[in-house]
Amino acid sequence: MRVLYLALRRLAASLPTLFVVLAGLFLLLQLAPGDTVDALVAQMGGGDAVMIEELRRFYGLDVSVPVQLGRYVWRLLQLDLGYSAIYGKPVSTVILERLPATLLLMGSALSFAFAGGMALGVVAARKVNRWPDTLISTLGLIFYATPSFWFGLMGIVIFAVNLGWLPAGGLEEIGAGHSGLRRLVDIGWHLLLPTLTLALIFLATYLRIMRASMLEVLNLDFVRTARAKGLSPGRVVRRHVMRNALLPMVTLVGLQAGTMLGGSIVVESVFALPGLGRLAYESVVQRDLNTLLGIVFVSALLVIAVNFIVDLLYARLDPRIVT
Amino acid sequence: METLGRLAKSPAAIVGLLLLLVVVAMAFAAPFLYPKDPLSLAGRPLQWPFANPRFWLGTDTTGRDIAAQIFHGARVSLLIGVIATALSISIGIALGALAGYYGGLVDDVLMRITEAFQTLPNFLLLLVLVAVFGSDIKTVTIAIGLVSWPASARLTRAEFLSLRSREFVQASRTLGMRDVQIIFREILPNALPPVIVYASVIMATAILLESALAFLNLSDPNVPSWGNLIGTGRSVLRTQWYVSAIPGVVILLTVLAVSLVGQGLNDALNPRLKRR
Numbered sequence: 001m002r003v004l005y006l007a008l009r010r011l012a013a014s015l016p017t018l019f020v021v022l023a024g025l026f027l028l029l030q031l032a033p034g035d036t037v038d039a040l041v042a043q044m045g046g047g048d049a050v051m052i053e054e055l056r057r058f059y060g061l062d063v064s065v066p067v068q069l070g071r072y073v074w075r076l077l078q079l080d081l082g083y084s085a086i087y088g089k090p091v092s093t094v095i096l097e098r099l100p101a102t103l104l105l106m107g108s109a110l111s112f113a114f115a116g117g118m119a120l121g122v123v124a125a126r127k128v129n130r131w132p133d134t135l136i137s138t139l140g141l142i143f144y145a146t147p148s149f150w151f152g153l154m155g156i157v158i159f160a161v162n163l164g165w166l167p168a169g170g171l172e173e174i175g176a177g178h179s180g181l182r183r184l185v186d187i188g189w190h191l192l193l194p195t196l197t198l199a200l201i202f203l204a205t206y207l208r209i210m211r212a213s214m215l216e217v218l219n220l221d222f223v224r225t226a227r228a229k230g231l232s233p234g235r236v237v238r239r240h241v242m243r244n245a246l247l248p249m250v251t252l253v254g255l256q257a258g259t260m261l262g263g264s265i266v267v268e269s270v271f272a273l274p275g276l277g278r279l280a281y282e283s284v285v286q287r288d289l290n291t292l293l294g295i296v297f298v299s300a301l302l303v304i305a306v307n308f309i310v311d312l313l314y315a316r317l318d319p320r321i322v323t
Numbered sequence: 324m325e326t327l328g329r330l331a332k333s334p335a336a337i338v339g340l341l342l343l344l345v346v347v348a349m350a351f352a353a354p355f356l357y358p359k360d361p362l363s364l365a366g367r368p369l370q371w372p373f374a375n376p377r378f379w380l381g382t383d384t385t386g387r388d389i390a391a392q393i394f395h396g397a398r399v400s401l402l403i404g405v406i407a408t409a410l411s412i413s414i415g416i417a418l419g420a421l422a423g424y425y426g427g428l429v430d431d432v433l434m435r436i437t438e439a440f441q442t443l444p445n446f447l448l449l450l451v452l453v454a455v456f457g458s459d460i461k462t463v464t465i466a467i468g469l470v471s472w473p474a475s476a477r478l479t480r481a482e483f484l485s486l487r488s489r490e491f492v493q494a495s496r497t498l499g500m501r502d503v504q505i506i507f508r509e510i511l512p513n514a515l516p517p518v519i520v521y522a523s524v525i526m527a528t529a530i531l532l533e534s535a536l537a538f539l540n541l542s543d544p545n546v547p548s549w550g551n552l553i554g555t556g557r558s559v560l561r562t563q564w565y566v567s568a569i570p571g572v573v574i575l576l577t578v579l580a581v582s583l584v585g586q587g588l589n590d591a592l593n594p595r596l597k598r599r
Contacts, residue, residue: 014438014442016435017435017438017439017442018439018442020435020436020438020439021439021442021443024439025451028451028452028455031455031456141579141582141583141586142575142579144527144578144582145527145574145575145576145577145578145579145582146571146575146578147531147534147535147538147550147553147571147574147575147578148535149535149538149553150538150553150567150570150571150574150575151571153553153556153557153560153564153567153571154564154567154568154571156560157560157561157564157568161560161561161564255441258441258442258443258444258445259444259445259446260444261444261447262444262445262446262447262449263446265444265446265447265450266446266535266538266539269539280447280450281450281539284450284451284453284454284541287454292451292454295447296443296447296451299443299444299447300442300443303442303443303444304442
C-alpha cells in the first residue's frame, strides 16, 4: 500500500509539469503563421470573408488567446480534445484509432530491447575485456550510431524486396480477411521489422547500462560473500547480481519512454503503420492544430503513465525504497 | 595534456578521432572538390556507383551527383551538430547552474520546466517547432538545440548541488566574491568535465535528429543533407537502393566517430573507471 501511496504522490507531482507542457505548446502554436481555418480555406481553394469569419467562430478562434487557452485546458479536464477539422471527427476518436498500433509497436520494441540488452549486457560483463565483450560493445556502439529510418529501409531492401520473407509495410494484410489467431500471426509478422528498427538504438543503450551496472555490482561485498559460501557462478549472477544490476535499467525505461515515442514517428512513417507517430507527422504537414496538441497531450500522459508503472516496479525490485 | 596522453592510448578513441578528422576534411574539401551547386543537375539520373568515372558514387533520382551531396552534406551535418550542441549545452549549464546554486523556489520552477521538456518526446517537440517556425536551416538548428538541453541541465545541477557547500566555495563567499563570480569562476570549471563528455552524446543525437527530420522532408530542402538524400532514394528503394544506402553509411560512421571520441574522453577524464 505504501508503494502505491509513494507512486501516487509522484503522479500528483507530475500534474504541474503537464500544465507547463500544455501552456507552453499552446502559446507556441499561437506563434504559428496561419491556423486551422486558413488551412481549411486553402484546401477548399479559397472562400469569402463572411464564411471565414463564420468558420473562425465555429472553431472558437475568434476570442483572445488567454480565453482560448483557458477553454482548451477546461475542455481537456473533461477529456475533450476538440474537433479535428482535417479528419472531420473528434480528435480523441482520431487518436484512439491510431493509439493501438503505436502501443503495440512500442511495447514489443521495449520488450525486445530490454530482454536483448539485459542478456547481452550480462554476457559482456561476465567476459569483460575478452573477445565476447569487445564484440558486444562494438556492436552496441554501431547500433547506437545507426539512424533508425535507414536501418528500416535497408531491412525492407534485404528482407522484403530481395529475400521476400517479410512484408514491406502496413500493419496487416488488407483484404485477406484473417480473423482470430491467424490475424494475430499476420500482425506479428508485419511488426517484426518495425520492432527491430525501433528497438535497435535502445538495445544499444540498455546493453551498455546493463554491462556497467553488472560490473559495479560484481565488485560489491555481498557478491564476494555469495561466492565464498560456495554458490555456482551462474547462480551468483542470476540470484544476487542481476537483481541489483537491473535497477538502473528500469530507471532508464521510464526516462526513455518519451524518446521511444519520438522514434516511432519515424519508424511508423517508414513502414506505413497507422499509428500515433504518423498521425503527428500528417497533422504537422496539414497544420491540424487540434490534432497535434491532442497527440502531444496524449504522449505526455503516456510518458507519465509509463513512469508511474516504473515507480511501482522499482519499489517491487528494491524494497529499500519503500522503507 | 595528461588527458590527451591517455586519450591517445585508447585504440577506440583513435579510430573515432581519425573518422572524425576524415569527415571534417570532407567538409572543408567540399567547395574545392565539388565547386558546383551539389543540388544542381549533374548528369543522367540513377547511374550506379562506379558505372561512370565522373560520378564515383552515382547519381540520384533527379541526376544530382551523390558524392557532391555527401561532401557538402558533411558541412551541414557538422555545422548543425556543433551549433545545436553549443546552444543546448549553454542553456543546460545556465539553467542547471542557477537551479543547483540557488536551490529553493528557483530550483523548483526550473526543474518543473526541465521535466516538462523531458516528458515530451523530443522528436515530437522538434516537429512542433519546425511546424511553427518553418524549416529554414537556421531554425532547424536552433530547434534541435532547444529540444536537447534537459539532460545537461540536470547534470550541471547535480554537480552544482554537490559542489556548492564545499570549503573552497565557502572560502570564496567569505572573501566576499559575488554570486556570478562564484558560479562561473569557482564552481563551473569543476562541474564542467562530465557536461563536456555529455556534449558528445548531444552532438551524436543532434546529427541523428536532423537526418530524421530531413528524411521526413521537414528540414530545409535547399541544403544538401544526408537525411534528405535518404528520403529522395526512398522512391527507388526497390531497384536503386544505393541512393539511400550510401548516405546512411556516412551518417552511421559520423555518429560513431563522435560517440567513440566522447567515450575516449570519458575514459581519459575518469581513469579510475577504465581500469576496472
